[in-house]
Amino acid sequence: MAGYQAGATVYELGDLFEIDRKTVSRILRRHDIPMRRTGLRPEQIDQAAQLHKDGWSTAQIAERMNTDQRTVQRRLDEQGVKMRGHVRTTAERVTGIESPQPSNGSHEDQPTLAPARRPTRKQVPSTARRRSTA
Numbered sequence: 641m642a643g644y645q646a647g648a649t650v651y652e653l654g655d656l657f658e659i660d661r662k663t664v665s666r667i668l669r670r671h672d673i674p675m676r677r678t679g680l681r682p683e684q685i686d687q688a689a690q691l692h693k694d695g696w697s698t699a700q701i702a703e704r705m706n707t708d709q710r711t712v713q714r715r716l717d718e719q720g721v722k723m724r725g726h727v728r729t730t731a732e733r734v735t736g737i738e739s740p741q742p743s744n745g746s747h748e749d750q751p752t753l754a755p756a757r758r759p760t761r762k763q764v765p766s767t768a769r770r771r772s773t774a
Contacts (some may be wrong), residue, residue: 641671644673649679649681679693680712685719688701688705689721692721693721698712698723702718725726
């Protein structure tokens with residue numbers, strides 16, 4: 641608890657005590673220790689901004705700093721760092737399919753992604769269906 645209050649992250653404490661970061665969080669909550677909002681300390685945010693300027697992706701920065709990519713994106717945005725490249729939509733992250741970027745800057749000619757569906761009984765080959773032995 642003292643380590644967290646002195647500035648160590650739940651990730652660092654987890655590594656130190658060879659336990660999962662979620663276990664560290666549960667222990668801290670059990671002892672009414674308030675959790676910090678940010679997954680990055682101020683010096684880490686400065687380092688992330690420099691790495692991004694040097695050409696690193698937010699995914700690479702997140703992996704190096706042992707945090708979530710979205711956390712890196714938010715902290716860089718708060719610092720006024722301009723994001724580059726294609727920002728994936730939720731549908732693209734879930735399906736793994738990237739939508740082509742419109743040529744004129746509008747979203748009108750961008751296709752929409754249909755949700756994935758399970759095959760209906762008619763779509764499953766009859767040899768794959770379980771047969772009753774009654």
